[in-house]
Every structure is written in structure tokens, then in C-alpha cells.
Amino acid sequence: EAGVAQSPRYKIIEKRQSVAFWCNPISGHATLYWYQQILGQGPKLLIQFQNNGVVDDSQLPKDRFSAERLKGVDSTLKIQPAKLEDSAVYLCASSGRGWSEAFFGQGTRLTVV
């Protein structure tokens, strides 16, 4: 079974620029998560989708971050404009039905300079 795919793996941008990350979850997984992991900290949930609907986006900075899940499959996370404090690893994960575990992608390491 293919895992969760994320791209790009690394991205360096200047502050105030925009950036987008892409995630392809495991086939058939209804739930998709985006997490932000700042160096030395645990992952923080940014947004959770159930199929193509948003379940939780309470910690998403909506003035600069946006996310969508196309047709309940792939997802993109966008930051516009980026700030220095957005430097982090952005992790995408997906899970199947019930109380099953989440599978994580390799993450995208964003550096804002």
C-alpha cells in the first residue's frame, strides 16, 4: 500500500512571499490532517478534513493560511503572506474509518528568511 505523499520536501522563501504544499493521502482514507511542527515541539493540528468537509480548523491562522481538499482526495495548504515564525515542518496525515491510526507523510520543511 502506498503511503502518504507530500511535496515539496523542502522549500525556502522570503517573508511576505506565498507558498503551497501538496498532500496525497492513502487511497480510501476519509480523514486528512495538516500539522505544523516547529523545531523542538510536538505537532500542532492546523486543519482536519473528513472527506472534503472541514472538521476542525480552530488553530489555523485564517488571515494567512488556507487549505482545501479536492474531491475528498488530495489536499493543498497555502500560506500567503509567509512570516518568519512560519518556519516549520508541515506534516500531512490520513486515517481510515473508526479509531484507526493515522499515517504520516515525510513532511515539508519550510524555511522563511
Place this chain on the structure above:
Amino acid sequence: AQSVTQLDSHVSVSEGTPVLLRCNYSSSYSPSLFWYVQHPNKGLQLLLKYTSAATLVKGINGFEAEFKKSETSFHLTKPSAHMSDAAEYFCVVPFPSGSARQLTFGSGTQLTVLP
């Protein structure tokens, strides 16, 4: 609010000695509990999972965890540490959130293995 507490932010052991990483969670209905491991510059990998079948769960690389409902604990153990076990470990609990489940992470425990 639901919470997951990892009692030690850093644990240091010598190679060949036992490992104990502690995790407690707030009391609420959750039939699943997970431990994930993250090696430097790598994604999160599932180490083991509890799914109500047995209270003692075996995972990969010789790790085990015991679910104790009365103590709301899910501590991770390994009889003999290996250098390759050095990594960050996260206890994760899916709590109900409306019709969905929200994964709640502990703050993580950094395991150092000394030669």
C-alpha cells in the same frame, strides 16, 4: 479539554538497559491509543497501537506498552535499549470531537541512548 501528558521531556539511558517512557491521558472514552517515533529529519512512524484487544501491546523494534485504565496510563517500555532507538517519541490519543476523532499529541519525549 482532552489532554495527553508525557511526564518526561528527556530520557537518557545506557545501551542495553531498560527504557521507560511515561504517558498519561485525561479520562475519556477512547478505544485507541498510539505511540509514534520520529527520527531526526524523518516523518512520524507508528510504533504500536492499543485497540481494546489486549492491555499489553507489542510493537516494532522490541517496544511494548501497557494500557492501565484505572491509572489512565499507557507507558512505553523496552527491555534493552539500542543506539538506533535514539529519537523523539510521541504518545497520541484520538478523542471524540463531534462526529470525528481528533488526534491529541503529547509534548514528546526525547530519548538519548549512551554507548
